[in-house]
Amino acid sequence: MAAFVLAWHLLSLRYPTFILPSPQLVFERMITLALDGTLATCTLETLREALAGLLLGGMVAGIFGFWIAHSRFADRLLSPMIVATQGIPFVAIAPLLFIWFGNGLLPRMLMAGLIVFFPLAVNVVEGFRAVPPSLRDVFRAMSVTRLELLTKLELPAALPFLFAGLRVSVTLSVVGAITAEFFSAGRGLGYLVRLGSGLYDTPLVMAGVVAIIALALGLYASVRLVERLMLIR
Amino acid sequence: MLMGETILSVERVRHVYPTSLAALHDVRFCVRRGERVAVIGPSGCGKSTLLRIIAGLITPTAGQVWLEGRPVAGPSSRVSLMLQDAALLPWRSVVQNIALPLELRAFRGVSPLATPQELVEWVGLSGFERARPSELSGGMAQRVALARALITRPPVLLLDEPFGALDALTREALTALLDQLLGQVGTTLIVVTHDVNEAVFLADRVLICTPRPGHVGAEVRVDLPRPRRWEMAREADFLSYVTQVRDCLSLLAYRHPSALATA
Ligand SMILES: Nc1ncnc2c1ncn2[C@@H]1O[C@H](COP(=O)(O)OP(=O)(O)OP(=O)(O)O)[C@@H](O)[C@H]1O
Numbered sequence: 217m218a219a220f221v222l223a224w225h226l227l228s229l230r231y232p233t234f235i236l237p238s239p240q241l242v243f244e245r246m247i248t249l250a251l252d253g254t255l256a257t258c259t260l261e262t263l264r265e266a267l268a269g270l271l272l273g274g275m276v277a278g279i280f281g282f283w284i285a286h287s288r289f290a291d292r293l294l295s296p297m298i299v300a301t302q303g304i305p306f307v308a309i310a311p312l313l314f315i316w317f318g319n320g321l322l323p324r325m326l327m328a329g330l331i332v333f334f335p336l337a338v339n340v341v342e343g344f345r346a347v348p349p350s351l352r353d354v355f356r357a358m359s360v361t362r363l364e365l366l367t368k369l370e371l372p373a374a375l376p377f378l379f380a381g382l383r384v385s386v387t388l389s390v391v392g393a394i395t396a397e398f399f400s401a402g403r404g405l406g407y408l409v410r411l412g413s414g415l416y417d418t419p420l421v422m423a424g425v426v427a428i429i430a431l432a433l434g435l436y437a438s439v440r441l442v443e444r445l446m447l448i449r
Numbered sequence: 450m451l452m453g454e455t456i457l458s459v460e461r462v463r464h465v466y467p468t469s470l471a472a473l474h475d476v477r478f479c480v481r482r483g484e485r486v487a488v489i490g491p492s493g494c495g496k497s498t499l500l501r502i503i504a505g506l507i508t509p510t511a512g513q514v515w516l517e518g519r520p521v522a523g524p525s526s527r528v529s530l531m532l533q534d535a536a537l538l539p540w541r542s543v544v545q546n547i548a549l550p551l552e553l554r555a556f557r558g559v560s561p562l563a564t565p566q567e568l569v570e571w572v573g574l575s576g577f578e579r580a581r582p583s584e585l586s587g588g589m590a591q592r593v594a595l596a597r598a599l600i601t602r603p604p605v606l607l608l609d610e611p612f613g614a615l616d617a618l619t620r621e622a623l624t625a626l627l628d629q630l631l632g633q634v635g636t637t638l639i640v641v642t643h644d645v646n647e648a649v650f651l652a653d654r655v656l657i658c659t660p661r662p663g664h665v666g667a668e669v670r671v672d673l674p675r676p677r678r679w680e681m682a683r684e685a686d687f688l689s690y691v692t693q694v695r696d697c698l699s700l701l702a703y704r705h706p707s708a709l710a711t712a
């Protein structure tokens with residue numbers, strides 16, 4: 217980390233500020249942004265969009281994943297479609313989302329939701345399928361109810377997979393939110409970066425990028441933390 | 450122990466898997482309350498299928514199983530099932546695994562055989578109450594599975610090659626433990642095994658199956674005193690039962706053309 221900052225500093229000496237500002241300059245800009253409240257506002261907005269998208273994508277992925285894992289019919293019907301969502305060029309449909317759904321939270325969380333859907337759905341399916349058949353038999357032989365099967369066997373067994381999916385998608389949800397923000401005026405860290413690039417204000421761009429990375433890392437670390445607390449085995 | 454009325458009867462059970470593979474053919478036998486029955490037969494003859502039908506996990510293509518006078522239409526809280534794989538929940542400790550059935554709606558109101566703590570002692574795992582399944586050997590895991598199967602005081606216990614994956618010494622220790630626990634609880638036992646000694650050791654009656662499609666082709670009554678000890682396995686009585694079962698097995702195998710493929 218320190219070596220990286222040092223290399224950045226040395227490199228920045230050779231280039232003009234609008235190409236590569238020094239770390240110090242970026243740091244100062246971040247302080248200014250933090251002091252006037254812009255940084256917090258933008259970060260919270262992006263966080264809100266990312267988490268809303270994660271929730272939405274997670275719920276849909278949960279329902280579809282559960283269904284696919286438990287029914288051959290659903291597997292045949294839905295799996296190709298889910299794989300196909302991976303072919304969507306998300307950047308290309310972002311403008312569409314704004315045309316259809318206005319400039320509110322909805323298109324932004326949809327974008328984040330679309331991006332996280334695939335990794336989450338795959339892990340939900342894998343998680344439910346990972347329940348050993350012998351455990352399933354022993355549970356069924358104890359005449360468990362559907363709910364008991366879910367809460368006492370399937371969910372706990374799928375938990376490591378759910379967390380693996382969550383680790384990937386929590387950072388992806390930030391990517392989704394930022395992508396959406398690039399296409400519409402007004403809000404979030406993505407907008408800040410685009411604003412900076414429009415003004416050739418490279419320190420602002422880099423300050424935004426640093427904030428985005430910090431946000432993604434923070435979310436990832438939170439997931440890891442919860443995971444560690446829940447999966448003491 | 451004195452044996453009571455018929456607790457379980459298997460009537461003309463036939464099973465054909467969707468792959469149109471005939472697994473069982475006209476299986477019929479009765480088991481009396483408190484009786485211990487071993488089912489033995491060549492690999493793939495449908496023993497597991499039979500046990501799963503009795504447990505209500507699959508519905509036979511034809512025929513009917515009666516449990517305590519009622520037709521089996523699905524899993525019952527009156528039957529416990531234990532498999533070759535201990536099937537413990539890896540995120541639960543030993544005591545929590547043993548206590549699992551008591552948390553289920555099906556066993557609400559059932560008075561447990563003993564507390565989970567006591568069962569840990571009975572199966573010889575004192576000191577491992579808090580251990581996770583990953584910290585247990587195969588034999589220890591099966592002890593936990595046995596305790597979990599017995600905690601609900603099931604009238605019928607179904608075992609599918611419960612000790613098949615264990616080494617000979619552990620297997621002897623666990624069959625002896627099973628014999629002793631069953632003596633205390635009075636549970637009716639149906640155990641599937643491919644070990645002739647184990648079948649004779651555990652059973653009052655050994656049912657011998659033909660190769661697939663499985664059919665109970667012979668029966669050997671084992672009249673040995675209880676509790677049984679492995680020292681008996683060297684005595685003439687025990688050995689004569691073992692020989693009888695072996696003879697039945699080879700007789701049934703030769704009677705069936707598919708034996709040529711498996712021999
Ligand atoms: N779910 C299934 N679908 C199709 N065929 C099956 C299924 N389960 C078992 N079979 C077939 O039915 C036959 C009997 O299987 P089963 O497992 O009951 O035999 P088994 O006597 O328990 O064998 P083993 O001693 O090896 O455990 C086998 O030939 C097997 O291939």
Ligand SMILES: [Mg+2]
Binds near residue numbers: 496498
């Ligand atoms: Mg089997």
